[in-house]
Amino acid sequence: MSDVPSVPPAGGGQTTTPVSGDGGASAVADDHQVHYVAGHFEMMVDGKPTKLSPLEAVCVVLQNRYLALSDSTAQKTQAMQDQVNQINETNDWLNAVREARASGKAFQKPTTAASASLTKWMTDNGVDTDSIGDPPDGAKLDSLESKFTSRVDQLSSTNELKMLDLKTTVNKSQEALAAADGLLQDLKQLMQTITNNMSR
Incomplete structure (x- = not known):
């Protein structure tokens, strides 16, 4: 399992494309979207990457x-x-x-x-x-x-x-x-x- 399909935010905002690789966390902007970054899952919470x-x-x-x-x-x-x-x-x-x-x-x-x-x-x-x-x-x-x-x-x-x-x-x-x-x-x-x- 490499990438997690992105889902449009409930409010109709812009969908974030899953990113991968080192330094990918800096490209993650939208909260509550799951991404696979440098070998682990994470999402942005209060503007900070949080591992899942x-x-x-x-x-x-x-x-x-x-x-x-x-x-x-x-x-x-x-x-x-x-x-x-x-x-x-x-x-x-x-x-x-x-x-x-x-x-x-x-x-x-x-x-x-x-x-x-x-x-x-x-x-x-x-x-x-x-x-x-x-x-x-x-x-x-x-x-x-x-x-x-x-x-x-x-x-x-x-x-x-x-x-x-x-x-x-x-x-x-x-x-x-x-x-x-x-x-x-x-x-x-x-x-x-x-x-x-x-x-x-």
Whole structure:
């Protein structure tokens, strides 16, 4: 075992590349990244190189992986929520179109102004709710209903993929945490054994 794979810091900072060879410690800048330097593992703690046993090094790498995956989980969760918000917004407009059809009265826009994302989509897809007329034009309502329905279906399909991706990340995070916890227990037991042997 020569190099320890570097893991992006949880805060999204720059990843430190593992270094090796004499004098390599001076090239280590980021805290909490494990490196193999001059025949031993080490990481920077409070700006100083600190030696690690192989077991400690693995624990730190797994912990870093867990933290990075946790950050990724948070980002993916936010992306999913944004997608859900877009679905709900589009549904509001779709329901407004259906209400105009059912009532035979002028189209009433949702009370909340369209988001930048929906506004761009409307522009790109030629959606003009101001030209429906009063009483509403049936053909225009059909066209709008079809377009809004298509957008909801597309967003829902994409959201399912995002959910699967999130589940995969969560599973990886849990695996890393379980592995780190198991190694930590092994490390504690090893240190206790060493302490007991030294006290004899």
